[in-house]
Amino acid sequence: MISLVAIATFASAFFSLVDSSLLVVPRKPRIIGGTNASLDDFPYMVSIRLKALETTGFGDGFFCHGVLVSPKAVLTSTDCVLNGSGPRTPEELSLVLGTASRTNASGAFWVQPEQIWIDRDRRLAVIKLAQEVLHSRPIVLNEFHQDDGKQCILMGWGANSTDGKPMETLQEVYVRIVSEKCPKDLICAGENSAGGNAGICFWDTGVPLLCDGSLSGIYVGRPDHCGMEMANFASVRGHWDWIGSQIALANEASSRLANFWWILILSVVMIMKNKTLMQIK
Numbered sequence: 001m002i003s004l005v006a007i008a009t010f011a012s013a014f015f016s017l018v019d020s021s022l023l024v025v026p027r028k029p030r031i032i033g034g035t036n037a038s039l040d041d042f043p044y045m046v047s048i049r050l051k052a053l054e055t056t057g058f059g060d061g062f063f064c065h066g067v068l069v070s071p072k073a074v075l076t077s078t079d080c081v082l083n084g085s086g087p088r089t090p091e092e093l094s095l096v097l098g099t100a101s102r103t104n105a106s107g108a109f110w111v112q113p114e115q116i117w118i119d120r121d122r123r124l125a126v127i128k129l130a131q132e133v134l135h136s137r138p139i140v141l142n143e144f145h146q147d148d149g150k151q152c153i154l155m156g157w158g159a160n161s162t163d164g165k166p167m168e169t170l171q172e173v174y175v176r177i178v179s180e181k182c183p184k185d186l187i188c189a190g191e192n193s194a195g196g197n198a199g200i201c202f203w204d205t206g207v208p209l210l211c212d213g214s215l216s217g218i219y220v221g222r223p224d225h226c227g228m229e230m231a232n233f234a235s236v237r238g239h240w241d242w243i244g245s246q247i248a249l250a251n252e253a254s255s256r257l258a259n260f261w262w263i264l265i266l267s268v269v270m271i272m273k274n275k276t277l278m279q280i281k
């Protein structure tokens with residue numbers, strides 16, 4: 001009996017040793033833990049660059065992410081549009097769409113920001129574009145609550161390891177929703193239960209969190225390490241009305257212009273009608 005207990009104790013001690021040694025086996029870190037994404041799947045991804053740094057080579061000025069939420073608006077984190085405590089001017093930024101590659105300009109096109117709206121409390125910003133983007137599909141916004149443990153997707157050009165640089169190719173990775181201890185108006189996500197060290201890493205500011213293929217959150221935290229158990233995203237559901245009103249505001253100028261043309265066309269039609277009426281008389 002005694003010897004059996006001793007063996008059992010020894011065995012459990014041995015296996016717990018094995019277990020803890022398994023824990024220190026390096027897990028594959030990448031976005032962290034991600035794989036190459038195809039832009040065909042994520043045409044709304046926006047690479048935000050500093051014009052001043054972009055002069056030395058395509059991709060050198062990359063520092064942040066945004067998502068096209070309408071043909072005239074990009075949603076991002078305030079950290080992407082603040083310079084220290086002050087706002088950046090639209091002229092400082094260059095927005096690149098159309099390529100999953102950070103450094104290969106093939107297929108890329110540029111859109112010029114016209115105006116930047118910052119809400120520091122929400123940690124969200126909307127960049128109004130100077131022109132409508134017609135050849136990329138905006139993302140659909142997700143207004144639904146996401147249950148704890150639900151599998152969602154992150155994507156971005158951020159580093160794949162603590163000492164890494166931004167990635168060449170857009171990365172995507174599965175993460176899970178974490179509800180416990182997640183502050184109000186935020187949506188939190190962390191590494192998946194499969195044990196992969198997956199999630200946010202350096203340079204991932206502004207990355208989108210996609211649940212069921214639509215936008216549930218924007219990363220607004222500041223990563224201090226990679227593959228966090230819980231990263232904070234501004235919740236699209238929590239800021240639904242604000243995001244909607246900013247998009248409407250961005251679209252307004254173009255719809256005002258459209259209204260102007262409508263009124264012009266209508267009055268020309270009416271004048272012509274009057275003329276034909278007069279001729280009939």
Ligand SMILES: *[C@@H]1O[C@H](CO)[C@@H](O)[C@H](O)[C@H]1NC(C)=O
Pocket residue numbers: 028029030160161164
């Ligand atoms: C990070 O990405 C680089 C370039 O794609 C790759 O060579 C490296 O193995 C990756 N590192 C990790 C830890 O996955």
Ligand SMILES: *[C@@H]1O[C@H](CO)[C@@H](O)[C@H](O)[C@H]1NC(C)=O
Pocket residue numbers: 050052083084085086
């Ligand atoms: C703003 O950013 C530029 C370059 O990114 C930097 O040179 C400058 O010092 C910054 N200004 C402030 C007030 O932080």
Ligand SMILES: *[C@@H]1O[C@H](CO)[C@@H](O)[C@H](O)[C@H]1NC(C)=O
Pocket residue numbers: 104105106
């Ligand atoms: C850039 O991408 C294009 C299209 O995928 C490819 O044909 C070209 O060889 C790439 N250029 C470099 C320098 O990798």
Ligand SMILES: *[C@@H]1O[C@H](CO)[C@@H](O)[C@H](O)[C@H]1NC(C)=O
Pocket residue numbers: 036168169
């Ligand atoms: C991912 O893209 C990089 C180029 O950025 C390439 O070197 C690598 O082979 C790709 N990985 C896979 C699995 O296709």
Ligand SMILES: *[C@@H]1O[C@H](CO)[C@@H](O)[C@H](O)[C@H]1NC(C)=O
Pocket residue numbers: 267270271274
């Ligand atoms: C059409 O003609 C009537 C009088 O014939 C005039 O009162 C009206 O202002 C005209 N409307 C337009 C749009 O020119």
